[in-house]
Amino acid sequence: MNKAAGGSRKKLSKRLKLLNALIRNKIKPEWMIITVVPVIPPDLRPMVQLDGGRFAASDLNDLYRRVINRNNRLKKLIELNAPEVICRNEKRMLQEAVDSLIDNSARHGKTVTASTGQKRVLKSLADILKGKQGRFRQNLLGKRVDYSGRSVIVVGPYLKIHECGLPKRMALELFKPFIIAELIKREYVHNVRSANRFIESDRNEVWDILEGITKNAHVLLNRAPTLHRLGIQAFKPILIEGKAIQLHPLVCPPFNADFDGDQMAVHVPLTEGAKREAAELILSSKNILKPATGDPSITPAQDFVLGCYLLTTIRNEDDNNQQIKTFSSVIEARQAWEAGVIELSDKMKVRLGKELLITSMGRIIFNEIVPNKLGFINKQTDKGTLKGLVKEVIHLYGRDRAVIFLDDIKDLASKYITISGISWGMDDLPAMPEKYQIFEVAERKVEEVENQYEQGFLTNDERHVKIIEIWAGIKDRIVDMCKDKLDKNGAVFAMMNSGARGSWGQTTQMMGMRGLMASPSGETIELPVKASLKEGMHVLEYFITTHGARKGLSDTALRTANAGYLTRRLIDVAQDVIVSEDDCGDKEGMLITKKISIEMDETIVKRVRGRVLLKEIKDGKGKLIARAGQIIDDDVAKEIEKADLAQVKIRSILTCKSKRGVCQKCYGWDLGYNELVKKGVAVGIIAAQSIGEPGTQLTMRTFHTGGVAGGGDITQGLPRVEEIFEARPIKRAAFLAPIAGQVQITSNEITREKVLKINGVDRQEETFEINKEDKGLIVFKNGKKVKKGEVIFKGKNNIIAPLEGKLHIQPEGKKIILKVMQERESEKEINIGRGVNLVINDGDMVERGEQLSSGPVDLFELYKLRGQRAVEDYIIKEIQYVYSSQGQPLNDKHVEVIIRQMFSKVIIEEAGDTIFSPGEVVEKGEIEEENKKVQAEGKLLATCKTVLLGITKSSLAAQSFLSAASFQETTRVLIDAAVTDKVDHLRGLKENVIIGKLIPAGTGFDKEGFLRSDKKK
Structure with a gap:
C-alpha cells in the first residue's frame, strides 16, 4: 500500500476498505458466494394472457428460467461424469445466467436479449430499482394519489385570493367519500353501494350535502412544473357550473400560469392533520412572499396595473394655464362627478383635511382603498408604485391586510379598465417614412467600410464589428424617433408607460424597424431587417428572422431540461439541512463589507436584512443602532442605510456550529414570512428551489467573442452556475x-x-x-x-x-x-x-x-492558496453575479446553504485505530463520533481535512444510503452499503419518504409549534 501510487493505490485502498468491512462486521468471505438463489414472489413477476391467447411474461421469468435450465444441465453433466472442459463451460454459463439475473445492464457486450427475437435487453433485478422509472424514483419517492383531478383553468375575476372555482361535477367525485358518509348519517341510504346509486341519480339532497361539505373544506391546486413551494397552494373551493377550474388572477405569477390552455391538478387533503396544514400553512393568502427573496410574490400586473394607471391619470397635468374647479370636500367632488360636471381624469382642487390638493376624481377613488398609514397617493400609479404600496402595507399592517388590499386593487382596476374601454388598433402606430433617409446615410457608411476592407485597411473581423456598430446606432436613433412619434395620450403609450405590458423594443419592431438578427451560431447577421412588423417583411428579411425564432425555441427546450436536472441535484445535496436548534453559539460569523457588496452590484442593507447581528453596530457619532444578537429588520436596515456603514458582522450559515442542519440564529429570517425561521423548517429544500426555480430564465449560451483578442468562450448563465456548484475543473482558468x-x-x-x-x-x-x-x-x-x-x-x-x-x-x-x-x-x-x-x-x-x-477561478486552486473562506466568498459573488445580471434576485443565504454542503465532508488522512481507511470521504459528524469512541478506548484517533466537493459527489457521499441510492448509481451505493454494513438513521427527508414515515421537518419536527405560532397572526 505504501509503495503503490496513483491508480493502483486507489485500487488497493478500495480492496482494503472491503476487507476491513468484512472483518469489522464479522462476515466470512465464503458468505459472499451464493449457493441458493432466492426467487421473488410470482405477483412481482406476473404472467398475463393477451387478447390473442398468447402470454406476456415479466423479464424476470426468462432470467430465472435460464438459471434453472443451466443449473439442471450442470447437475446432469456432473452426474454423468462429463469431461472437465464441458463442465467448466457449463459452470461459466451458470455464473453468467446468475449475473444477468442480478444485473443485466452491468455486463457490457454480454447482455441477455429477449427470446422473442427482438433486440430488447431484458430488465434484471437491478434495473427494476434504478433510473427514473425504477422502484426508488417512480414508486417510493413519487406516488399517484387518490382524490385528485385535473382540468383547464380560466380566470375567476370575482374570487377572493384564498378562493378558487371548482366545477360541481368534479367536486362531487372528489368529495364522494364524505358525501357517502353524510348520506348514511342522515339515513337516506344504509350502505355504500346504495349511496353510490343515490349519488348517480342526481338528487337535490346530494347537491345540498356537497354544498355543506365544501363550505369548510380546502383543496390543493398544483400546476406542473412545480419549481418551488408556491407551485402548490390551498384554496377554499367555490362550486361553479361548467367544467373548468377558476383561478384568481393575482395568484398566477407564483404558479407561472396563464389562461392559454394551462391545466391544473386538484388534490383533497383527507386527514385532520392535512386539513389543518392546508388551512393554516398552505393557504394562498398566507403565502404572499417569495421564499427566495422575501419580496411579495403577488403583485398587481397587466389589466390591474393599467386600470389603476388610467384611473389615476390627469389629463394635461403639466398644463398650468387651464381653468380648474375647486371643491370644499371629497363628498362635493363626488356629487359633481356623479352629476357629470367633471370627469375622472379632470384636474381639480379639493380640500383634504386642512390642505387644498390639486388632484383628480380618479385619484380620490383610488385612495379610498389605500390604508390610512400610507397617506394620500397623489400621483399616477404604475407597476412599480403598486408593488411599493403592497410592500409598504405588508410592513405596516401585516399579511392579512395586504391580501384585502390586493383584492381591492383587483376589483377597482377591473371596474375602471372595463369602463374605459381601452384598446388599440394598427392606426395607433404612426407610419415613419423619414426612416428611409437615415437608412441611406447608414448604407453609405457601410459601403465605405467595405471599401476600406477591400483595400486591406481592415481585417474581416474589424469590418464585421464596424458594420454591426453602424446598424446598432441606427436602431437606437429609430427607437428615439418612435418615442417622439407615439401619441402620449394613446393606448399603446399607456400600456408601456404603466408597466402593464410591452416595451419600447417591441413597439420599435412594430412601427420602426426590426433591426439586426442573430444567426443560429449566435453571431449577428450583418444584413439588418429594415421593415417594421406593421409594413411586413419581404422574403429574405423573413428568412433571416426565422433563424432567431427557431434558435429561441430549441434553446428554451434544452434549458428547461438542464435547469430541472440542476434543481434535482441541488435538492439532493441540501435535502437534510433542517433548522435543528435555537442557537449554536457561533462567535466567528461573517463580515459583510460595502466594498464587496458594490462589486456584487448590491447594497450592504439588502444583504444583511433578515440576518442576526454578531457585533453591535453604531453610527458615525457612536450612537447605538442595534445590539449583538438582534435581528436586522426593516427598521434597523433603514438606520444602517442612513449611517452608511462600511461593514456589518453577521451570523452566517457558513460558520454555523450545529452538528446537524443549522440553527435559527445563523439562518435568520424565513423569507417566506419575514420573521425568524422556526425550528424544523426544511431550509435546504427552500434553498435548492430558490436557486433552481429561476434557472429556466437564465441564458444557456456560452458567449462567443468572435475572434476578438483575449477571446475564447465566456461561460455564463446556467452552465456557469452548474460549473461552480459541481466544482468542475475550468478550461481557461x-x-x-x-x-x-x-x-x-x-x-x-x-x-x-x-x-x-x-x-x-x-x-x-x-x-x-x-x-x-x-x-x-x-x-x-x-x-x-x-x-x-x-x-x-x-x-x-x-x-x-x-x-x-x-x-x-x-x-x-x-x-x-x-x-x-x-x-x-x-x-x-x-x-x-x-x-x-x-x-x-x-x-x-x-x-x-x-x-x-x-476569467473564472479554479475553486480547488483558490482553496489550496487561500483556504475555505475565500472559496465561499468567491462562490457567493459569482452565483449572485449570474442571477442579478439576468434580473433574477436571490438571497445570499440560499447559496450559503449549498456551499455549506459542498464543504460538509472530510477526507481521511491518517486512519489511526478507527474504522475508516485513508483517502475515504466521510461526513464531519461521522468522524467526530468515531473519534470519540476510539478516544474513550484510549486508541489512536483519525486525522482528516475538509474537502471541497461538487454537489453530485457530495450527495453520493451522504451518510444515508437510501438517499444516495435514490439519487444516482443505485447499484453501487446499495452494494457498498450492504458490504460495509451501513445503518441508515433516517435523519433526512428523502429516506423517510422512501420508507413511508412522516418527514422530520415542518409539522413532522414540531407539530404544535409550527401550527400554533401561525395562529397568533
Whole structure:
C-alpha cells in the first residue's frame, strides 16, 4: 500500500476498505458466494394472457428460467461424469445466467436479449430499482394519489385570493367519500353501494350535502412544473357550473400560469392533520412572499396595473394655464362627478383635511382603498408604485391586510379598465417614412467600410464589428424617433408607460424597424431587417428572422431540461439541512463589507436584512443602532442605510456550529414570512428551489467573442452556475498569485509571451487543535523555531511538525490551537502566454491567491492558496453575479446553504485505530463520533481535512444510503452499503419518504409549534 501510487493505490485502498468491512462486521468471505438463489414472489413477476391467447411474461421469468435450465444441465453433466472442459463451460454459463439475473445492464457486450427475437435487453433485478422509472424514483419517492383531478383553468375575476372555482361535477367525485358518509348519517341510504346509486341519480339532497361539505373544506391546486413551494397552494373551493377550474388572477405569477390552455391538478387533503396544514400553512393568502427573496410574490400586473394607471391619470397635468374647479370636500367632488360636471381624469382642487390638493376624481377613488398609514397617493400609479404600496402595507399592517388590499386593487382596476374601454388598433402606430433617409446615410457608411476592407485597411473581423456598430446606432436613433412619434395620450403609450405590458423594443419592431438578427451560431447577421412588423417583411428579411425564432425555441427546450436536472441535484445535496436548534453559539460569523457588496452590484442593507447581528453596530457619532444578537429588520436596515456603514458582522450559515442542519440564529429570517425561521423548517429544500426555480430564465449560451483578442468562450448563465456548484475543473482558468509579493511584468523576447515574476514571501502554515482536557505537554514555547519532524506535543497522540518554521500557540475557549508557520523569501515565475488579459499592473503588490488575470477561478486552486473562506466568498459573488445580471434576485443565504454542503465532508488522512481507511470521504459528524469512541478506548484517533466537493459527489457521499441510492448509481451505493454494513438513521427527508414515515421537518419536527405560532397572526 505504501509503495503503490496513483491508480493502483486507489485500487488497493478500495480492496482494503472491503476487507476491513468484512472483518469489522464479522462476515466470512465464503458468505459472499451464493449457493441458493432466492426467487421473488410470482405477483412481482406476473404472467398475463393477451387478447390473442398468447402470454406476456415479466423479464424476470426468462432470467430465472435460464438459471434453472443451466443449473439442471450442470447437475446432469456432473452426474454423468462429463469431461472437465464441458463442465467448466457449463459452470461459466451458470455464473453468467446468475449475473444477468442480478444485473443485466452491468455486463457490457454480454447482455441477455429477449427470446422473442427482438433486440430488447431484458430488465434484471437491478434495473427494476434504478433510473427514473425504477422502484426508488417512480414508486417510493413519487406516488399517484387518490382524490385528485385535473382540468383547464380560466380566470375567476370575482374570487377572493384564498378562493378558487371548482366545477360541481368534479367536486362531487372528489368529495364522494364524505358525501357517502353524510348520506348514511342522515339515513337516506344504509350502505355504500346504495349511496353510490343515490349519488348517480342526481338528487337535490346530494347537491345540498356537497354544498355543506365544501363550505369548510380546502383543496390543493398544483400546476406542473412545480419549481418551488408556491407551485402548490390551498384554496377554499367555490362550486361553479361548467367544467373548468377558476383561478384568481393575482395568484398566477407564483404558479407561472396563464389562461392559454394551462391545466391544473386538484388534490383533497383527507386527514385532520392535512386539513389543518392546508388551512393554516398552505393557504394562498398566507403565502404572499417569495421564499427566495422575501419580496411579495403577488403583485398587481397587466389589466390591474393599467386600470389603476388610467384611473389615476390627469389629463394635461403639466398644463398650468387651464381653468380648474375647486371643491370644499371629497363628498362635493363626488356629487359633481356623479352629476357629470367633471370627469375622472379632470384636474381639480379639493380640500383634504386642512390642505387644498390639486388632484383628480380618479385619484380620490383610488385612495379610498389605500390604508390610512400610507397617506394620500397623489400621483399616477404604475407597476412599480403598486408593488411599493403592497410592500409598504405588508410592513405596516401585516399579511392579512395586504391580501384585502390586493383584492381591492383587483376589483377597482377591473371596474375602471372595463369602463374605459381601452384598446388599440394598427392606426395607433404612426407610419415613419423619414426612416428611409437615415437608412441611406447608414448604407453609405457601410459601403465605405467595405471599401476600406477591400483595400486591406481592415481585417474581416474589424469590418464585421464596424458594420454591426453602424446598424446598432441606427436602431437606437429609430427607437428615439418612435418615442417622439407615439401619441402620449394613446393606448399603446399607456400600456408601456404603466408597466402593464410591452416595451419600447417591441413597439420599435412594430412601427420602426426590426433591426439586426442573430444567426443560429449566435453571431449577428450583418444584413439588418429594415421593415417594421406593421409594413411586413419581404422574403429574405423573413428568412433571416426565422433563424432567431427557431434558435429561441430549441434553446428554451434544452434549458428547461438542464435547469430541472440542476434543481434535482441541488435538492439532493441540501435535502437534510433542517433548522435543528435555537442557537449554536457561533462567535466567528461573517463580515459583510460595502466594498464587496458594490462589486456584487448590491447594497450592504439588502444583504444583511433578515440576518442576526454578531457585533453591535453604531453610527458615525457612536450612537447605538442595534445590539449583538438582534435581528436586522426593516427598521434597523433603514438606520444602517442612513449611517452608511462600511461593514456589518453577521451570523452566517457558513460558520454555523450545529452538528446537524443549522440553527435559527445563523439562518435568520424565513423569507417566506419575514420573521425568524422556526425550528424544523426544511431550509435546504427552500434553498435548492430558490436557486433552481429561476434557472429556466437564465441564458444557456456560452458567449462567443468572435475572434476578438483575449477571446475564447465566456461561460455564463446556467452552465456557469452548474460549473461552480459541481466544482468542475475550468478550461481557461484565471492565474492566481502563488505567493504574496511584488509583481514584475516582462515579456519573452523570442516568443513575445508575457512572463510574470513575483518577488515575495512564500508563507506556509499547518494548524492543529488540542483540547485543554487532553493530558499532554507542548514541547516548545510560543514563537520558537521548530524543525520538520520534531515532536511539538507529547500526549496520547503525538503531534509532529510537518514543516520547518515558527510555532504559534493560541488558546481559544476550551481548545488550544498550535500553528507551525514557515516564511521564506522566494521568487515565482509564471508564463502567461498571449492574449491573456491581466488585471494587475507592473509593480503592484499582490496577496497569495489573488487573481492576476481575468476569467473564472479554479475553486480547488483558490482553496489550496487561500483556504475555505475565500472559496465561499468567491462562490457567493459569482452565483449572485449570474442571477442579478439576468434580473433574477436571490438571497445570499440560499447559496450559503449549498456551499455549506459542498464543504460538509472530510477526507481521511491518517486512519489511526478507527474504522475508516485513508483517502475515504466521510461526513464531519461521522468522524467526530468515531473519534470519540476510539478516544474513550484510549486508541489512536483519525486525522482528516475538509474537502471541497461538487454537489453530485457530495450527495453520493451522504451518510444515508437510501438517499444516495435514490439519487444516482443505485447499484453501487446499495452494494457498498450492504458490504460495509451501513445503518441508515433516517435523519433526512428523502429516506423517510422512501420508507413511508412522516418527514422530520415542518409539522413532522414540531407539530404544535409550527401550527400554533401561525395562529397568533
